Amino acid sequence: MPLRIRTSFKIRNVEFRNRVFVASGTFGYGDELSDIVNLSNIGGIFTKSITMRPRAGNIPPRIAETSHGVLNSIGLANIGLSAFINNKLPVLRKIDTKIIVNIAGNCIEEYCEILTKLEDEEGISGYEINVSCPNVKEGGVNFGMEQEMLFKLTSELRKLTEKPLIIKLTPNVTYISKFARAVEMAGADAISVANSYIGMAVDIKTRKPKVSTVTGGFSGPAIKPLALAKVYEVANAVKIPIFGIGGISCTDDAIEFLIVGASAVQIGTMNFVNPNISEEIARGIEEYAEKNNILDISELIGSIKADIRNSVLRNWI
Amino acid sequence: MKSRVHKICEVISCNEIAENTFLLKFICPDIAQIAKPGQFLNILVSNYGTGPLLRRPFSISNVDNDKIELIFSVVGSGTKILSQKRTGNEIDVIGPLGNHFSIDDSFEAAFIVAGGVGIAPFPFLTSKLKEKNKTIKTFAGFRNAKSIYIKGLVNVLLSTDDGSQGFKGKVTELFVEELKDGKKAKAKIFACGPVAMLKEVGRVAKDFGILCEVSLENYMACGLGVCQGCPVELSNGNAKYALVCKDGPVFDINNIILH
Numbered sequence: 001m002p003l004r005i006r007t008s009f010k011i012r013n014v015e016f017r018n019r020v021f022v023a024s025g026t027f028g029y030g031d032e033l034s035d036i037v038n039l040s041n042i043g044g045i046f047t048k049s050i051t052m053r054p055r056a057g058n059i060p061p062r063i064a065e066t067s068h069g070v071l072n073s074i075g076l077a078n079i080g081l082s083a084f085i086n087n088k089l090p091v092l093r094k095i096d097t098k099i100i101v102n103i104a105g106n107c108i109e110e111y112c113e114i115l116t117k118l119e120d121e122e123g124i125s126g127y128e129i130n131v132s133c134p135n136v137k138e139g140g141v142n143f144g145m146e147q148e149m150l151f152k153l154t155s156e157l158r159k160l161t162e163k164p165l166i167i168k169l170t171p172n173v174t175y176i177s178k179f180a181r182a183v184e185m186a187g188a189d190a191i192s193v194a195n196s197y198i199g200m201a202v203d204i205k206t207r208k209p210k211v212s213t214v215t216g217g218f219s220g221p222a223i224k225p226l227a228l229a230k231v232y233e234v235a236n237a238v239k240i241p242i243f244g245i246g247g248i249s250c251t252d253d254a255i256e257f258l259i260v261g262a263s264a265v266q267i268g269t270m271n272f273v274n275p276n277i278s279e280e281i282a283r284g285i286e287e288y289a290e291k292n293n294i295l296d297i298s299e300l301i302g303s304i305k306a307d308i309r310n311s312v313l314r315n316w317i
Numbered sequence: 318m319k320s321r322v323h324k325i326c327e328v329i330s331c332n333e334i335a336e337n338t339f340l341l342k343f344i345c346p347d348i349a350q351i352a353k354p355g356q357f358l359n360i361l362v363s364n365y366g367t368g369p370l371l372r373r374p375f376s377i378s379n380v381d382n383d384k385i386e387l388i389f390s391v392v393g394s395g396t397k398i399l400s401q402k403r404t405g406n407e408i409d410v411i412g413p414l415g416n417h418f419s420i421d422d423s424f425e426a427a428f429i430v431a432g433g434v435g436i437a438p439f440p441f442l443t444s445k446l447k448e449k450n451k452t453i454k455t456f457a458g459f460r461n462a463k464s465i466y467i468k469g470l471v472n473v474l475l476s477t478d479d480g481s482q483g484f485k486g487k488v489t490e491l492f493v494e495e496l497k498d499g500k501k502a503k504a505k506i507f508a509c510g511p512v513a514m515l516k517e518v519g520r521v522a523k524d525f526g527i528l529c530e531v532s533l534e535n536y537m538a539c540g541l542g543v544c545q546g547c548p549v550e551l552s553n554g555n556a557k558y559a560l561v562c563k564d565g566p567v568f569d570i571n572n573i574i575l576h
Binding site for chain 2: 025026027028032033035036048056057059060061062063064065068069070072074077078220221249269270271272273274275276
C-alpha cells in the first residue's frame with residue numbers, strides 16, 4: 001500500500017488541502033462552476049476581484065487570443081461588495097473548499113473598508129489584495145508599482161485582520177523582489193507572483209487594437225517562463241510563502257513553480273480551456289511525488305539545484 | 318438532470334455542405350437530451366499545444382436522437398481544425414450553454430431571418446416550432462448560389478449578394494417586402510447573422526411592431542459566465558452590460574444596443 005503523501009500546508013492557522021488553487025478572475029465568484037468541477041479536490045478558490053461598488057467593466061472587445069495566450073481588458077467587472085456578501089457568500093459557505101476573497105480598491109481607505117466589512121462575515125479563509133489598481137488619490141499610479149505606497153497599503157490592511165493576508169504583485173516592474181520585500185516587511189503572510197503582464201495586439205485589417213483599452217493584461221502559457229523567473233527572484237528575496245501564477249497548463253508546469261520556490265500555485269487562463277485542470281494538476285503532483293519518493297510536497301519547494309552565488313540575482317537582492 | 322456537461326464526444330462525420338460551410342455530427346446523448354434551440358456548445362478543437370488555446374463557441378444546429386449537428390464556416394485556425402475532423406475523431410465539448418429562443422409565447426407565425434452561416438441555430442428551432450404547430454417562413458441570405466445550405470429549414474425565400482440564386486440583394490430587403498404585403502399579426506422574428514443585418518432586422522421589427530429575438534456571437538474566453546469577456550450593451554435596466562455566454566446568446570432586440 002502506497003504511503004500517504006502529505007499535500008496540505010498552512011498559512012497562519014488556515015490549513016489548505018493541497019497546493020493547487022484557481023486564480024482570481026478565472027473562476028468567477030466561486031460557485032458558478034461547481035456543477036462541472038469537483039472543488040473538494042483543490043486547495044481553494046481566489047474569487048474575482050471585489051470592489052466597493054458594482055463595476056460594469058470596460059467596453060468591448062475585452063478578449064483577444066494570441067499565440068498561446070489571452071489578452072484581456074475586463075476592467076474589474078463585478079457585482080460589488082454588498083451583493084457579494086448577500087448573494088454569493090451564503091452559497092460559497094456550502095462549498096467544500098477554502099475561499100480567499102480578492103479585493104481591489106482605488107485608495108488605501110477603500111481597501112481597508114472592504115476588508116473590514118468582510119471581517120464580519122463567516123466562511124472567508126483569507127484575503128488576496130489586487131494591487132494592480134490605480135491610486136486615484138495619489139495621481140493614479142498603481143499601488144503595485146510604488147514600493148512606499150505598497151508598504152503602507154499592506155501595513156494598514158495587516159492591522160485589520162488575523163486571517164491570511166496575501167498580496168498579489170504585478171510583474172510589470174523592474175525588480176519584483178523589492179516589492180516582495182516591502183510587503184513582507186509590512187506584515188503580509190504570503191505573496192502571489194504574479195498578476196498578468198501588460199500586453200497588446202492589433203488587427204492589421206482595421207489597424208485597431210484588439211482590446212478596447214489598447215493594452216490589456218496578458219496571460220496564458222505564453223507567459224510561463226516570464227512568471228517562473230519572477231517567482232524565482234521573489235523566492236530568493238523573501239521567507240514568506242509564494243503562490244506561483246502564470247501560464248500553468250499542466251502538472252509539469254506546476255512542479256516547476258514549486259521547484260523554483262512557490263509554496264503553492266494558482267491556475268488561471270487554463271481554467272477556460274479545461275475547467276477540471278486544477279483537480280487534474282493536484283492529482284498529478286501527488287503522482288509525481290509518489291514516483292519520486294517524496295512524502296511531503298514541501299520537500300519540493302525551492303529544491304532547485306542552482307548555484308546562485310555567482311548569479312546576477314545576487315545583485316538584485 | 319444536469320443543465321450542462323463536459324464530455325469527450327465521438328465525431329460521426331464532417332462534410333463540406335456548401336462553399337466553406339461544414340456540417341459536423343457527433344454523438345452525445347447527455348447534451349442531446351437537454352439541449353434547446355438557441356443554445357451553444359464550447360468546443361476545444363484540439364488539445365492545447367496543437368491548435369488555438371481557447372475553446373470556440375458554436376450554435377447547436379440540430380439534434381437527432383443522441384446526435385448533435387453543428388454548421389459552421391471556416392474563419393480561422395480553430396474552425397479550420399474542426400473542419401478536418403473525421404469519423405471516429407474525438408472532440409471535447411462543454412454544453413449546452415446559454416439561454417434559448419422562447420417559443421412558448423402566444424405568437425402564431427415565426428419569421429426566421431438568417432445571414433450566411435447565421436442559419437446555424439435554425440434547423441433545430443424549426444423542428445421545435447413545427448412541434449408547436451407554428452407557421453414558419455424563412456428568409457435566408459447568402460453570398461452566392463454556391464454558399465447556400467437550407468436543409469432543415471422550411472418555406473425558404475432566398476437572397477444572394479450577387480443574384481446567382483433568388484433575390485439579388487440583402488436578405489433584410491427581401492424580408493421587408495414580405496412584411497409590407499403579408500400577414501404579420503401574432504408574429505415573432507428569430508434572427509441570426511452579421512451585426513449589420515441584425516440591426517436592420519431590429520429596425521424593421523420596431524417599424525412593424527413585431528417581437529424579435531436575435532442570437533449573438535462574440536469573442537469568449539470561458540463561455541461559462543466567469544471571465545466577463547463577452548459583454549453586450551443593454552438598452553435599459555440597472556446593468557450596463559449582459560454577457561452573451563450566460564445571459565444570451567439570445568436576446569430580445571429591444572433590450573440590447575448593437576454596435
